[in-house]
Amino acid sequence: MTKTRKNYTREFKLEAVRLLETSSKSASQIERDLGIGSGCLGRWKREFAAEGEHAFPSHGRLTPDQEHVRQLERENKILRQERDIPKKSSRHLLAPKPMRFQFIKDQRDEFPVTLMCKVSNVSPSGYYAWRKRPPSVREMANRELVEKIEIVYNDNYGVYGSPRIYRDLKDQGVACSENRIARLMRLRGLQAKQSKRFKVTTKRNRAHPVAPNLLKRDFEADRPDQKWLADITYIATLEGWLYLAAVLDLYARRIVGWAMSDRMTSDLTIAALEMALLQRQPEAGLIHHSDQGSQYTDQSYQALLKDHGIRPSMNGVGTWYDNAPMESFFGTLKSERVYHLVYHTRDEAKTDVFFYIESFYNRRRRHSALDYLSPEAYEQLFCQQALTFA
Numbered sequence: 601m602t603k604t605r606k607n608y609t610r611e612f613k614l615e616a617v618r619l620l621e622t623s624s625k626s627a628s629q630i631e632r633d634l635g636i637g638s639g640c641l642g643r644w645k646r647e648f649a650a651e652g653e654h655a656f657p658s659h660g661r662l663t664p665d666q667e668h669v670r671q672l673e674r675e676n677k678i679l680r681q682e683r684d685i686p687k688k689s690s691r692h693l694l695a696p697k698p699m700r701f702q703f704i705k706d707q708r709d710e711f712p713v714t715l716m717c718k719v720s721n722v723s724p725s726g727y728y729a730w731r732k733r734p735p736s737v738r739e740m741a742n743r744e745l746v747e748k749i750e751i752v753y754n755d756n757y758g759v760y761g762s763p764r765i766y767r768d769l770k771d772q773g774v775a776c777s778e779n780r781i782a783r784l785m786r787l788r789g790l791q792a793k794q795s796k797r798f799k800v801t802t803k804r805n806r807a808h809p810v811a812p813n814l815l816k817r818d819f820e821a822d823r824p825d826q827k828w829l830a831d832i833t834y835i836a837t838l839e840g841w842l843y844l845a846a847v848l849d850l851y852a853r854r855i856v857g858w859a860m861s862d863r864m865t866s867d868l869t870i871a872a873l874e875m876a877l878l879q880r881q882p883e884a885g886l887i888h889h890s891d892q893g894s895q896y897t898d899q900s901y902q903a904l905l906k907d908h909g910i911r912p913s914m915n916g917v918g919t920w921y922d923n924a925p926m927e928s929f930f931g932t933l934k935s936e937r938v939y940h941l942v943y944h945t946r947d948e949a950k951t952d953v954f955f956y957i958e959s960f961y962n963r964r965r966r967h968s969a970l971d972y973l974s975p976e977a978y979e980q981l982f983c984q985q986a987l988t989f990a
Contacts, residue, residue: 608636610656613644620645649710697722698739699787701730745776746784753790756965759936761785761792764966793936810897814913815889819925821851824979825882828856828910829926830872830890832864833934835953837943844953845872845895848926849880851982853967854975855929855957856880860950866898873904884909891915891923925969933961 608616620630620641627641648655700720704713704727717724735743752768753760760768762782769776785791821827827850835842843864847857857876861868873888888910890896896914905912915922937956943949966972973981 613656614648616641617644617648645709650712697726698730698736701727705731742784745774745780746788748772748774749781749784749790750788753785757936757960758790759793759932759965763968764792764972767966767972793940810892811912811914813889813916813922814887814911815922817922817924819850821849824849824851824854824982825856825880825886826851827887827889828876828882829923830869830888830896831923831926831930832869832893832895833930834864835934835938835943835949837946837949839944839946842943842946842949842953843868844930845869846926846929846957847872847876848929850925852975852978853925853929853969854962854979858957860946860953862946864895866895866901869895869898870901870904873901877904877908882908882910886910887913889913889915889923929961933957 616630616634616636620627623630625633628638631638631641644656700722704716704720704722707716713727714724717727748769749765752765756764756768762778762785765785766776766778766781769781815827819827829848829850830846832843832845835844840862843861845859845868846855848854849856856879857872857874859868859871859875861871886909888905890913892914895901896912902912921927933953933956937952938949941952943952962974963976964974966974967978970978
């Protein structure tokens with residue numbers, strides 16, 4: 601008995617391709633479910649990707665005008681692909697050939713292989729030979745390393761660049777250089793989120809006395825709770841502004857006190873200071889540095905400092921860099937977290953900022969000024985050394 605070749609309508613092919621794109625099943629499983637030949641779905645998917653709505657034409661002949669329009673659309677599609685491929689492959693164009701071949705393999709369902717080979721300056725025969733050849737030891741090692749890099753990158757919310765990822769992997773016992781990590785991150789398009797400047801939010805009350813600048817931009821500390829910085833920043837929500845007051849210990853760059861409110865008053869800064877005092881219980885003589893905002897020159901705030909033997913210190917007028925480490929923290933908070941989210945309510949923002957400070961920044965985030973240790977780890981190291989030399 602002669603085997604009859606099956607014919608499929610355009611609608612059948614379109615629905616089969618849509619099923620492939622939306623289903624969790626493999627192409628081979630769908631082919632078995634539909635009773636179609638092996639490899640058909642792959643061909644139909646490539647044709648649909650190349651031709652779009654003109655894919656799977658009927659057996660009727662097109663008019664000359666229709667054929668001309670179709671040819672122009674096909675040429676236009678090729679031009680768009682030639683334009684779009686470099687956008688996606690820009691970081692691979694100067695990469696070693698195996699990296700370019702891997703890019704072509706990853707994008708083969710979106711762009712024609714021959715066109716990607718042309719843009720990537722490799723031959724189709726070289727690409728297909730690479731597909732058949734088993735990966736080298738170095739390629740396998742790079743793939744494993746990239747997987748580890750991506751885990752650290754994602755676990756830290758995309759805020760780590762190669763220096764911090766290198767130290768994380770080193771602590772895990774992974775032997776590799778920072779330059780190698782930087783190169784692989786560049787090829788994978790992994791980049792740390794960048795910091796931005798923030799504007800000053802507090803305003804001076806000229807009726808309040810101003811403390812002298814005791815800190816004088818000396819941002820080094822010999823021990824915890826020797827120098828504190830304090831400031832306020834704002835966070836946008838769909839309900840309106842949320843204000844964050846924070847107290848930072850200069851030794852380990854740790855946030856030791858914080859408070860949030862919809863109002864920027866002295867009650868906000870006092871709440872942050874009270875948290876710091878409760879958690880740290882510092883000895884008398886600590887320097888507390890802030891700007892000249894009315895929330896810090898307020899009589900109640902200054903009385904609280906005096907009651908605990910804390911020496912107030914304040915910026916000069918308009919000199920934000922006198923409080924640079926605190927500005928750096930606010931910039932880090934916003935660039936790594938706040939600017940990438942939309943907070944519908946102030947409570948939503950409060951919960952997220954709380955999580956960032958207490959779960960990530962203080963406990964886990966590696967700080968370049970601390971030899972890439974977290975604030976908590978840096979403090980623990982100080983305590984261990986103090987016990988050793990006691």
